[in-house]
């Protein structure tokens with residue numbers, strides 16, 4: 390997040406600098422220090438963005454800019470979401486005036502609510518040592534396993550208990566990854582407690598760390614479920630495409646072509662477009678703390694015959 394903020398500040402300096410972002414003038418220097426009147430930064434204090442925080446922030450963007458420059462709003466941890474984000478959505482659609490620029494920062498683009506994402510231009514950076522880099526290999530392995538389970542469910546559609554295990558298996562993976570994060574976090578907190586700082590200072594830091602940790606767990610969970618939803622979407626799209634007479638090469642998983650044609654002949658396609666909708670809706674609300682298990686069960690049971 391630190392690097393992201395630096396990039397955002399440089400970008401912000403570029404917008405208002407008279408010399409193409411010289412990084413030397415007063416505008417550039419103060420913007421880079423994050424101390425500039427036409428710059429506002431929303432840095433959520435808790436594990437979700439609060440209504441009051443967003444309201445205050447939006448209000449501050451309605452105040453007219455100084456020197457007719459752009460008012461730049463940087464929202465840190467935009468992937469936290471929360472219901473307050475709906476307010477922001479309105480402001481992104483209809484900013485208070487034409488001098489507003491909103492910059493949303495997130496560690497993973499998939500954790501941004503699609504309705505917000507679709508209103509933004511996106512830029513991606515990959516940082517070495519970022520929080521999720523360590524999970525890449527694990528996510529890859531998990532993805533392969535997940536694809537195998539779904540193929541299994543599609544080829545043996547009478548095996549309801551097998552299908553029901555699916556959500557449980559996803560839950561185990563989420564628990565495992567989050568469990569490791571919790572362990573790491575505990576160590577971090579212990580270190581602070583033994584640091585010799587005075588009690589009030591320790592309390593304050595530990596409280597801040599706790600909030601940070603909660604956020605990390607939430608982000609990891611959302612990220613995993615988004616991966617699961619993506620793979621399920623691909624499988625459902627394949628079923629629909631194959632039923633519509635699509636060629637094997639056109640599928641996301643061409644190797645499933647025969648299984649789909651054998652197991653899903655003469656099926657009502659509406660059912661599967663309905664399941665795609667379930668994924669889309671749940672994806673949107675994922676950041677608002679929905680119970681993903683119900684959605685997973687519903688989709689996977691839609692694939693079996695019962």
Ligand SMILES: [Zn+2]
Nearest residue numbers: 406411414417
């Ligand atoms: Zn400058």
